[in-house]
Each structure stands twice: as C-alpha cells, then as structure tokens.
Amino acid sequence: MNVNFLITLPNHDDTTHYLSAWSKEIIKIANDFSLKVFDLSGEKANRKEFESKIKSLSPKLVMLNGHGDKDIVMGHRNEILIKAGENDDLLKLKIVYALSCSSAKILGLESVKKGALNYTGYLDDFIFMYEPNLFSRPNLDKTAGLFLSPSNVFIESLIKGNSVKESFERSRKAIIKNFNKSASTSECDPTISRFLWWNLRNFSPQGNMNVSIKD
Amino acid sequence: MSEKISESEKELVIARLDAIPSNKKISIGNYGDFTKEQLIEGVKTGSEVGNKIVEIELEFLRAMKRGVII
Numbered sequence A: 001m002n003v004n005f006l007i008t009l010p011n012h013d014d015t016t017h018y019l020s021a022w023s024k025e026i027i028k029i030a031n032d033f034s035l036k037v038f039d040l041s042g043e044k045a046n047r048k049e050f051e052s053k054i055k056s057l058s059p060k061l062v063m064l065n066g067h068g069d070k071d072i073v074m075g076h077r078n079e080i081l082i083k084a085g086e087n088d089d090l091l092k093l094k095i096v097y098a099l100s101c102s103s104a105k106i107l108g109l110e111s112v113k114k115g116a117l118n119y120t121g122y123l124d125d126f127i128f129m130y131e132p133n134l135f136s137r138p139n140l141d142k143t144a145g146l147f148l149s150p151s152n153v154f155i156e157s158l159i160k161g162n163s164v165k166e167s168f169e170r171s172r173k174a175i176i177k178n179f180n181k182s183a184s185t186s187e188c189d190p191t192i193s194r195f196l197w198w199n200l201r202n203f204s205p206q207g208n209m210n211v212s213i214k215d
Numbered sequence B: 001m002s003e004k005i006s007e008s009e010k011e012l013v014i015a016r017l018d019a020i021p022s023n024k025k026i027s028i029g030n031y032g033d034f035t036k037e038q039l040i041e042g043v044k045t046g047s048e049v050g051n052k053i054v055e056i057e058l059e060f061l062r063a064m065k066r067g068v069i070i
Helices: A014-032 A047-057 A104-113 A142-159 A164-184 A190-202 B007-018 B036-045 B048-066
Strands: A004-009 A036-041 A061-065 A072-074 A080-083 A095-099 A118-122 A127-130 A203-207 B025-028 B032-034
Touching: A004 A014, A004 A047, A014 A036, A014 A061, A014 A127, A014 A142, A014 B025, A014 B032, A036 A047, A047 A080, A061 A142, A080 A104, A095 A104, A095 A142, A104 A118, A104 A203, A118 A164, A127 A142, A127 A190, A142 A164, A142 A190, A164 A190, A164 A203, A190 A203, A190 B048, B007 B036, B007 B048, B025 B048, B032 B036, B036 B048
Parallel strands: A004 A036, A004 A061, A061 A095, A095 A118
Antiparallel strands: A072 A080, A118 A203, A127 B025, B025 B032
C-alpha cells in the first residue's frame, strides 16, 4: 500500500514512556504492511516538525501519542502539536487516532468539521496501570498490556486496511475481553476493571466510520 | 465532578483504592502517575485527582448497579 503513516512518540515521563514503547510494535506492523512510516520520536515530537511533516507528507494515517485535553494534543515535554481552531485543518483528509486524554471531545469534532475523514480518541482521561519495576522493559509489563494492547488493536487493524468501524469494534472487543478476565478470573488483577471500563466508555470515533486507508 | 462527595462515598472509594496492589502505579492522563497511597491521600484532601478518582469509582459502581457496565 502506498500510504504514509505519521506517528508521534513523545517520551518525557512515565506515561509517554509507556505509550512510546508500546507503539514500537505498531511501527513494526506498519512496516510489514509496507506503509511508509514517519515517526517523530522524543524531541522530534515538537510542533514545528509535526506541522512540517504533516504538510509535506500528507499522511493518510496519523497516530498521536501524548498528553492532551479537550481541544489539544501535545508532544514532547507537553508542547502543543495541534489545537482546535488553530491548526486542526492539518488533519484534513486524514484518519487520526489519538491515544491521548479527552481530545475526541472538541479537537475530534472540530477536525472532522475541517475535513478530517475520521478522528478517534477519548472523551475523557485515558487511564492505565503499570508495574514500576518493569519501567525499563515496559513491553514486558503485562498489567500495562491489558490497557495498551487493545489500543494497539485499533491502529493495527487500520494499518491492515480495515475500516474505522471494523477496527473500533475489534478494539472494543479486546477491551471487553480484558475487562471480563479481570472481573471474573483469578489470573488477573480485579482492580483494573474500573479503569478498563472507563477507557471503553470514553473511546469515541468522530466522523466517517466507513473509511479505511485503502480508500 | 459537580456533586458534593459524602464522607461515606469517600470511605468506599478509599477502601476500593486500598485493594490495588502496592507494586502498581496508575497513569491518569494529565494528572500524572500515582501510587494507591497518593490517590487515597488525594481523596482524603479533596485534591483535583482525588475528586477525579472518586468520579471514576462512583460512576463505575453506578454502572454496575444498573447492570449496563459495557
């Protein structure tokens, strides 16, 4: 597939460290499916680089990792990369996934109004639990994986050419599977269930659900 | 969360937070990363993250009561 994929990977605190680490698998899969991957890692996840790359590459698929709020998504050291009403037109004709807090609420809606094909994110805070003793090896952290693996299901499904609708359902099923496991079996920490429920409740696609990167 | 949080609700949330294993931390968006002890302290003092975790816990329990968890 001749598709450009832009992904931001800020890494300046525990949360962004985990999000970036768990996104490495996404990059591998994107390469396997012959997408052209452009990653803005660490310091490169700044506004100047982001705006430059999104304008010059016109990526069909964009994944934003990082902290956020209702109208913004941030990059490295919480520099604002994109803000509703300011530069959200940069998302025009793109399929966007924001693993970031609350941005689906305003930025998602506004970017779709400006022409984004779809913006999927969260309506409130994204929450995950992790094991600090595995901080240096976050991909081995099974607790974090219960939250971040279902998130990866969404973007990986998009990379494979499935529609937003199909990808959203697959991701929801993965969250529900982990929720049920945590709520009903002894093999899993039951205290994670409320946070999985919270993420599921706030996981929200905005815009056209039938688009895919193949369109 | 605009509703006033009662003392009994706080106690319930604190008990539920106390069940989280001590070897785990919780990343709560822009609020940061917390141990269960820090969250419990936040609930007791009524900090911003404390109120947020109360909101999450109570909404989860209400959803369970309604039987519409997912």
